């Protein structure tokens with residue numbers, strides 16, 4: 462009996478989590494080798510997200526170094542919430558205060574792409590839509606009843622969501638319709654969100670790029686060592702064969 466219960470629990474857990482994220486996710490196309498995309502993403506992040514969310518496991522200095530930006534540039538143009546380049550990416554907003562505004566505290570975003578997946582975050586940021594039945598007048602297809610405002614409306618504009626009745630009798634998301642254009646076209650906005658999520662993926666695991674570069678060096682070293690050992694072996698056995 463006990464075994465049966467455990468087996469049921471093991472099966473039920475993945476099924477439950479699958480049910481929760483049924484919405485279709487678009488690919489974020491993460492490419493950590495694209496430094497320019499990461500730099501643009503960093504700019505979007507400090508301009509549009511860092512006011513409410515922190516990324517407190519990351520320092521400005523490290524970000525500048527990893528992304529190939531000068532410390533002076535970052536200090537002048539990208540630091541609104543801290544004054545020392547060695548500071549972590551904290552926010553000015555007090556957690557208690559934020560809770561009062563939104564009813565929830567905006568979570569720290571340092572490792573959100575690892576928790577939710579980059580594709581989820583990419584789809585989430587592009588899935589805010591107008592919904593009169595909600596207190597803030599907006600909703601999100603992948604995060605129903607979301608407490609976050611559509612902070613990127615100036616860029617994206619406003620969209621409405623169309624739903625279609627599925628075979629199971631429930632309403633399923635079909636498509637978005639832009640009702641008020643923003644400063645960017647849909648393609649431009651998708652590109653900007655690609656950059657932003659690319660940066661947030663870097664944020665979730667900053668030493669990833671370093672590890673990959675180191676891995677390549679190690680392999681090259683092993684190859685050279687292999688050739689040398691082989692030559693040495695040939696030299697040793699030369700007179701015996």
Ligand code: HEC
Pocket residue numbers: 505506509510511512513514563565566567568570573577582585586606607608609610612613
């Ligand atoms: C005006 C404040 C505000 C700004 C600015 C803001 N957010 Fe949020 N965000 C929130 C709040 C509040 C929540 C919590 C929503 C909830 O739990 O219902 C949230 C939730 C999220 C989540 C979901 C976290 C989870 O629970 O998994 C992500 C991802 C996110 N924000 C990303 C961003 C990004 C990226 C930006 C910058 C483009 C941004 N946010 C800007 C307030 C903000």
